[in-house]
Amino acid sequence: TETFSREKYQGNEFAGVVTGLAWTSVGGEILFIESSLSAGKGKLTLTGNLGDVMKESALLAQEYLRAHCNTLGIRKEAFDEWNLHVHVPEGAIPKDGPSAGVTMVTAMASIFTQRKVKKNLAMTGEITLRGKVLPVGGIKEKILAAKRAGIKEIILCNENKKDIEEIKDVYLKGLTFHFVDEIMEVLDIALMKQKVDNPLSI
Amino acid sequence: TETFSREKYQGNEFAGVVTGLAWTSVGGEILFIESSLSAGKGKLTLTGNLGDVMKESALLAQEYLRAHCNTLGIRKEAFDEWNLHVHVPEGAIPKDGPSAGVTMVTAMASIFTQRKVKKNLAMTGEITLRGKVLPVGGIKEKILAAKRAGIKEIILCNENKKDIEEIKDVYLKGLTFHFVDEIMEVLDIALMKQKVDNPLSI
Amino acid sequence: TETFSREKYQGNEFAGVVTGLAWTSVGGEILFIESSLSAGKGKLTLTGNLGDVMKESALLAQEYLRAHCNTLGIRKEAFDEWNLHVHVPEGAIPKDGPSAGVTMVTAMASIFTQRKVKKNLAMTGEITLRGKVLPVGGIKEKILAAKRAGIKEIILCNENKKDIEEIKDVYLKGLTFHFVDEIMEVLDIALMKQKVDNPLSI
Amino acid sequence: TETFSREKYQGNEFAGVVTGLAWTSVGGEILFIESSLSAGKGKLTLTGNLGDVMKESALLAQEYLRAHCNTLGIRKEAFDEWNLHVHVPEGAIPKDGPSAGVTMVTAMASIFTQRKVKKNLAMTGEITLRGKVLPVGGIKEKILAAKRAGIKEIILCNENKKDIEEIKDVYLKGLTFHFVDEIMEVLDIALMKQKVDNPLSI
Amino acid sequence: TETFSREKYQGNEFAGVVTGLAWTSVGGEILFIESSLSAGKGKLTLTGNLGDVMKESALLAQEYLRAHCNTLGIRKEAFDEWNLHVHVPEGAIPKDGPSAGVTMVTAMASIFTQRKVKKNLAMTGEITLRGKVLPVGGIKEKILAAKRAGIKEIILCNENKKDIEEIKDVYLKGLTFHFVDEIMEVLDIALMKQKVDNPLSI
Amino acid sequence: TETFSREKYQGNEFAGVVTGLAWTSVGGEILFIESSLSAGKGKLTLTGNLGDVMKESALLAQEYLRAHCNTLGIRKEAFDEWNLHVHVPEGAIPKDGPSAGVTMVTAMASIFTQRKVKKNLAMTGEITLRGKVLPVGGIKEKILAAKRAGIKEIILCNENKKDIEEIKDVYLKGLTFHFVDEIMEVLDIALMKQKVDNPLSI
Numbered sequence A, B, C, D, E, F: 001t002e003t004f005s006r007e008k009y010q011g012n013e014f015a016g017v018v019t020g021l022a023w024t025s026v027g028g029e030i031l032f033i034e035s036s037l038s039a040g041k042g043k044l045t046l047t048g049n050l051g052d053v054m055k056e057s058a059l060l061a062q063e064y065l066r067a068h069c070n071t072l073g074i075r076k077e078a079f080d081e082w083n084l085h086v087h088v089p090e091g092a093i094p095k096d097g098p099s100a101g102v103t104m105v106t107a108m109a110s111i112f113t114q115r116k117v118k119k120n121l122a123m124t125g126e127i128t129l130r131g132k133v134l135p136v137g138g139i140k141e142k143i144l145a146a147k148r149a150g151i152k153e154i155i156l157c158n159e160n161k162k163d164i165e166e167i168k169d170v171y172l173k174g175l176t177f178h179f180v181d182e183i184m185e186v187l188d189i190a191l192m193k194q195k196v197d198n199p200l201s202i
């Protein structure tokens, strides 16, 4: 089958692109959540060989942003005036599970605000409708993959702190961790004040 | 697979969030039904890796509330002016069965009235279209899980009373039970007069 | 799995609720067909873990009532101005087959006329589009279940008379049978002139 | 499973009801195609546990009638102003195959013209879009079932004549056969000039 | 199962009916693509127990005709003002594969132009969106079937010429072959200038 | 089954037709992505026996072009005023995987701009929503197939350069390679300034 490892962090020049951490049968990997807006009527398109649970994460992310658009300075009407496409590259690899939740919601928040995402940052965690961040599995493998890829900061659920404490210090060197309980904490850390170059008017 | 136990009761600050009791292959567990409203045309979105029977519980809950909106002080038009999203966290775990019926209808009643849910309360029971509450299984395991999680009061169907009588007193210490036959009894017990902070105008 | 027997007849206070007789792998059982109306555009919602054939019975019942609304005093427009929800409780149990046809059409006729259903009555039989009632199986087991549940009168297809004649008299004591060939005969027997308390204006 | 034999011809008082001949694993059988109209927008509903090929026969029948409505004296607009429901009783029995085509098209022609169907008549044959009648299988078994049911006249495809010639005369006694090549020949034979009592104004 | 061989060419009196050549597990066969128009909004209905690839051929044929309607003298609006039904008789036999492409596009061109199809002509070949005709398999078996059925002329892809050269002359006697590369060549050969009797005004 | 090899490059006279490279169980192959526009409301039709991942490539290509229509000189409204049909010939062969991404986006860019595609050019590579080109597998087999087919220039992802370096020079003779990281680089190379003859006014 046609699969390739691309393991380098790729910068933050694009709005709507966020680095996540995945746990596959062959170890940890970084993945990119890409999002894009086009004028439309609020349709959501999801691509990248995604399973049902991962698609549900996108619905949760979208609903959370609708409910908290004022806090984030997004016009409420924006969700009905733009079509949103979310893609996870490497279509040959099936992807599922809830752990991309924080990455999805950050990507959508970035594309709708056109704010840059913090550099060299990756994240993993399930989200819930009321805005909680839940712990996920495969933390050790994900951390190793992040380091290999050049990631410097990682956002995790507070309840995943215990998984980090079990990893030898040598593997953690050069990494900064942010432990959170709420989606809004994720967005505070991940979204920069600065907009991307040539931002869309949303 | 990525599954975690989160076994603590989480407070009642949010409208639309209610604690249920589930019975899985590894014993009893508490679960949270979360709900959220956004301006729309009455669409219902269900997420959380739910099976068909659990989705039907949501349809029954919604229909019951429509039919009894006057009693609950909900404007009839509200159901067509807001989109309702119901989520059950921990997407990695498939969930099914009718026993979340009472939890679903209480969550929806709370979100549409913006009334707080009673503190430290959990519940389990099937609902029917005419407003009955039916007994469900796994009562002993559910009670143990509720206690572990810090729950103080539990709503059950009257026909589940016999299951409680078979549990040793030591396991029941500190728990108050409410036995009901009707959905309206559940809502009378579970919904406080008080609204949540910064309630939505529904 | 979470299944329970509730085997008592439950009164006739609600419009749209009718007692049927089912035949399962563990013997006969009574079941309830519940129906509910809400202002809408004529949508039909079916819940209760129903198979395709049982769902078709609901379509047949609805079409029959449309075609015979004059006879029953139902405004023709009612079918397009109300959403109809039909539910069969005990979601954990898959249900299928055509034998709930008479129960479905009686429940729908009751909810649209708001007429009470005769007390202590149960029924079983397939229906057809032109209004025939067809015989069904499992009669003996159904009769025993009906008696246990406190049922006094039973409606069956004329072609099921032979099945009754093979049951010992002691099991039939206290039961009155109505044998019919047509849906309209069922409705004549099952629907009382009297409306329920606080009837809806359909 | 709940299956019953009803093997008697049932008269011609209803428009839209036609007797077909089916060939099942347990021999030949008669079956009834029932149809019904209700004011609407041209929706077609098919019930009776029908397979995809049998549903396609209904689409072919409907299209044929649209194309030949002038010949049959049906207003062209009728197909868009009435919803058509076609049902094949005995929902417990799955039905499939193309051999009910002639029966379907005759039932639809009868319901849209409100003309009576000829008494004691049954038929079997596949139909095509350009109005051909094609031969079908199981002729011997079907003929025996028809006779048992009190059928006097049978319409078959001309190409099925050879199957009749192989049946002993004693089995054919009292039966009249009509061999046809075209749907219009079927309708000429099957539809009486006389309308049913209290015909609908289509 | 109910399957029959009908192996005779059936004339060209109908617009929209074209003879194709199929290759089945039991050898070659002729088949008929039938098409029909009814006033509507451009809906396409496909029947005849067709697989997905064969349904795609119909979409390709339709798109090709839309793009080349001027060349064929079809009003562009015709595709949105008429519903098109395409049927392949003998519903008991599942049919699939791309080789009916040329037959489909010729049938549709005939029905939209109401031009007669050349007599005693059959064809087989895949079509592509840009109007190419691609070679298909089973040529020898198809040629034998065509001859048996009374076919005199056959259209094939140029790349299938080599398959004809391998067939003994005795089998080819009385057959004329047309080898083509483009859909438009097929239509030039197959469609007569003459319209059918009583043509529709499209 | 009915499959054929057509292995020759076929010129560049049509807008919207681009040569891709595929890797199948029997080695490398060239394939053609064909696209076609017809007046409509922006519907996308995909044919050619395509799997879900390949269909997702088409959605990505379409979204990318919408987002970059200004750069390419395509009117934004064009995407909503034309229906787009994309086909991959040889319907008998199931096709899947992300490697046709660059070919899809080039075909769509050509059809919407009506610009010719560079002669004797083929390409293979996955695309992402933000416009990256990702490496794909089977490079050696694809290169051999391209050469056999008369291809002179090949576009590949930069990360596939290492695969080329492992191929013996004799196989590469006469081929020019373009290594890219971005979709826009692909379009710069592949699309000629010159429009096709008789271009559509998009």
Ligand SMILES: [Ca+2]
Pocket: A004, A005, A006, A007, A029, A090
């Ligand atoms: Ca990778």
Ligand SMILES: [Ca+2]
Pocket: A158, A179, A180, A181, A182, A185
């Ligand atoms: Ca925190």
Ligand SMILES: [Ca+2]
Pocket: B004, B005, B006, B007, B029, B090
């Ligand atoms: Ca848990």
Ligand SMILES: [Ca+2]
Pocket: B158, B179, B180, B181, B182, B185
């Ligand atoms: Ca009570």
Ligand SMILES: [Ca+2]
Pocket: C004, C005, C006, C007, C029, C090
């Ligand atoms: Ca029960």
Ligand SMILES: [Ca+2]
Pocket: C158, C179, C180, C181, C182, C185
């Ligand atoms: Ca009677």
Ligand SMILES: [Ca+2]
Pocket: D004, D005, D006, D007, D029, D090
């Ligand atoms: Ca029967």
Ligand SMILES: [Ca+2]
Pocket: D158, D179, D180, D181, D182, D185
């Ligand atoms: Ca004849």
Ligand SMILES: [Ca+2]
Pocket: E004, E005, E006, E007, E029, E090
């Ligand atoms: Ca045949």
Ligand SMILES: [Ca+2]
Pocket: E158, E179, E180, E181, E182, E185
């Ligand atoms: Ca040629």
Ligand SMILES: [Ca+2]
Pocket: F004, F005, F006, F007, F029, F090
């Ligand atoms: Ca090939």
Ligand SMILES: [Ca+2]
Pocket: F158, F179, F180, F181, F182, F185
């Ligand atoms: Ca580059």
